[in-house]
Amino acid sequence: MTASSTSTADNPDAFSLPNELEPPRAGAWLLRPIEWVSAALMLAIVGMLLAGVASRYLLGAPLTWVDEAVSIAFLWLAMLGSAIAIHRNEHLRLTVFLQMLPERLQGPVQAFGLGVVALFLLALVRPALEYIESESYVTTPALEIANSWRVAAIAFGVFAMLAVLAGHAWRTCRKSHLAGAVVVLAALAAGCWALKPVFADLGTLNIVVFLIGFVAVGLAAGVPIAFCFGIGTLAFIAFSTQVPVGVVVGRMDEGMSSLVLVSVPIFVLLGCVLDATGMGKAIIDFLASLVGHVKGGMSYVLLGSLFIVSGISGSKVSDMATVAPALFPEMKRRGQKPREMIALLSTGAAMADTVPPSIVLIVLGSVAGVSIAGLFQAGVTVALVLLLALAVLARWQARHEQMGGVQRAPLAVVGRTLLVAGPALVLPFLIRGAVGGGVATATEVSTIAVLYAMLIGAVMYGGIGLRKIYDMLVETAALSGAILMILGTALAMAWAITQSGVAQELAAFMKGLPGGVPTFLAVTIAIFLVLGCILEGLPALLLMAPLMFPIAKSLGINDVHYAMVVVVAMNIGLMMPPVGVGFYIACRIGNVSPDEAMGAIWPYLVALLVGLVVVAAVPAISTAVL
Incomplete structure (x- = not known):
């Protein structure tokens, strides 16, 4: 994927008004050094992982500090990449409903969407700064430095995204539309604050109000998916619980900091290398x-x-x-x-x-x-x-x-x-x-594969020029930032759902379903189709796998067989419009409007569903090779 250079008519996922002739360049002065640092961080991550592999397997002396150093660089890469993704219009969003509006309404709705993103980022400023202070008392065991050096990436990324977003909104939106968006958002916030006693009595129904209702409205207004998850979770915590909103920052940190996820940007870089060579x-x-x-x-x-x-x-x-x-x-x-x-x-x-x-x-x-x-x-x-x-x-x-x-x-x-x-x-x-x-490990292998x-x-294939390598590193950072921001906010949302008790109630309900294994597998498919659409892959697994797999085991279902059913169902959901994130990634890569492709994908999804039913009904497909 490359930075968009087409009109919004050709690139409906862009962060610009429908009649914009070219993508905005607001904030270019800020993004240049961020791109340089992001490219350097990507190189550093690959270099450190390669050094760790070589030291462990060739010298027999593992470098104990590599994981910590990579973790620090990775979080900074994710947050800086997310700012680059805003600048490059690479955050994923749904536009089908926005495009259905009369042209006179598209501008105000677009401004409202930008306002939602800004509101979420502004709400994170204080918690992100407090998170730095709280983590300053934690010392990393190998490097023996304060963990605040790592988590400062979240605050810096929030400020960087706000700066880019502000310049973009000022350039692309009418000032009257921006003022209207501010008034509407302020009124919504004040109304929710006044209704806090009512929300306190609703209990788990707040899931419907905030984590479904708010997210759905944001998606319809063209708010990027990551920020829809974020604003819904933030509103749920702020207005219906006694939990401090700072927990969102901690959950985002957890969602974006797993060392397993380091393989994401490296495999993306590997794909760029395959293409370039x-x-x-x-x-x-x-x-x-x-x-x-x-x-x-x-x-x-x-x-x-x-x-x-x-x-x-x-x-x-x-x-x-x-x-x-x-x-x-x-x-x-x-x-x-x-x-x-x-x-x-x-x-x-x-x-x-x-x-x-x-x-x-x-x-x-x-x-x-x-x-x-x-x-x-x-x-x-x-x-x-x-x-x-x-x-x-x-x-x-x-x-x-x-x-x-x-x-x-x-x-x-x-x-x-x-x-x-x-x-x-x-x-x-x-x-x-x-x-x-x-x-x-998969992460180590990914670095070896890049070197190979x-x-x-x-x-054999002519090599890659330095300029092209730099462009690939920056593009990897932007794409990884967009993906990891979704993972971070989705994990925060998954945490909120878990804390509400809904997930546990769902698991208990499924365990008591009549019909045994076939019914359980059918309901599993339905759940992960929906979760694949809404929560994306990894957050859906993090939310439901610890609850569902013990139930499957108690019913005598092989773990590997059940895992295959779960993963395939989740991947199909990931590609299901109008919400599935993977569908929009494919549309962006192919430079085709999601609205145009939406009608053509359903026969192929049905074919996958038929294949999934066969996989679920015949366990030997998954287990015969074990």
Whole structure:
């Protein structure tokens, strides 16, 4: 993904008014040094992890300070990247309802959305500063420095986002609209404050008011998803509980600071390296030489590429960013519509998310106490079932494909493309073998994979220039910041739901359902479809996995089998419009309006659901390989 340079009509997720001709550059003076620091932090994280791996496995002397140093750099990267994402219009939001409004109302609603973001950030200023002070009394064990050096990233990121947002709003919104937004938000805040005694008596119904109602209104108004979660959680805590709002900062810190998540930006960077060196394209060219000549062939290539590349990057975002630019032009030439290609891209990414190294599987294994090696083994076979379901539908959709001038590739071409793609094809097996064999963690393997890709790219694929490397580092920071901000606010929201007792009541209800295992699995699918839409992947797992897996075990369901059902259902939900975050990522990568692609994705989602039902009904698909 690159910074947007199109009009808002072409880029409906942008943070600008519908009639804006170009993205705003307000705050560029502030963003330049932030981009420099972000690029340096990304390099430092990769370098420290590589040094840790080399010291442990080559010298037999682990560097005890690496994890702490990486944790500090990672949180700073996440917060600075989030500010860059605001500047680049890369925070994800829903625009379908905004675009349905009359043009005269779009400006005021847009200003209201920016006001909600600003209100959330302003509400975090004092708690973030207090959090620095409270963490100053905590000393890290290895580096022996105050933890305030790490958590200061949250406060700095909040101020940076506020500065960028303020300049942007001043440039793109009418002053009357901004004034109106301030008045409306002030009135809402005052009304909620006056109704605090009423909210106190509502009990768990406050979940509906704040964590559903407020979030839904924010989404409809075009507020970025991360900030919808944040403002809903903040309002729930401030107006319906006695809990200090500062807890939101602590939960955001927890959501964005897990060392497991460090693999997210590194795998995203790996995807950028694959794209820049042409390694990803080499894999695609090889598959195209094999099956590109048949009807639906490019759809098969897209699905196969996602399956293979997923084993390299571990990230749906980098998978889609690698595959789409290489295949979409030829698919368009054959008469496929952009909305159909986006539908196949997004559901294909959902299919491939169980292919190791999957960040979701790694997190689930650690949260639910399930063997990560077992999850990796089962994930491949489950993905093959989903791949077959999508391939059958893709062949049907391609029945009218224009095949004029398309010829079978000669055997010599197939051999040549295989020779070129060979070093890239080795990478998935390197990653899976290292993690599955316990040689290195997923985070460590991701850094080794980046080094391997850089070296092979330099030797066989022409290498990457310094300017391009810098651009990739900044883009990785921006994309990671947008993703991690969602994770941070979603985890705060998940914590609020857990504290309200609703999650425990739900688990008790499910344990008492009639019908045994089939009913339990059906309800599990429904719950994780919804949670995948609303909470995104990792927060949904963090919220429900500790509650659901003991129930599944008490019913005699194999942990790995249940994990596959949960992950697939969650990934399908992630791609389900109008809320699913993954769907909007795919639309941004393919430069297609979500409103246009929304109608085309449903047949592919149904195909995935059919595959999910088969996986749930036949446990051997998940367990036979264990």
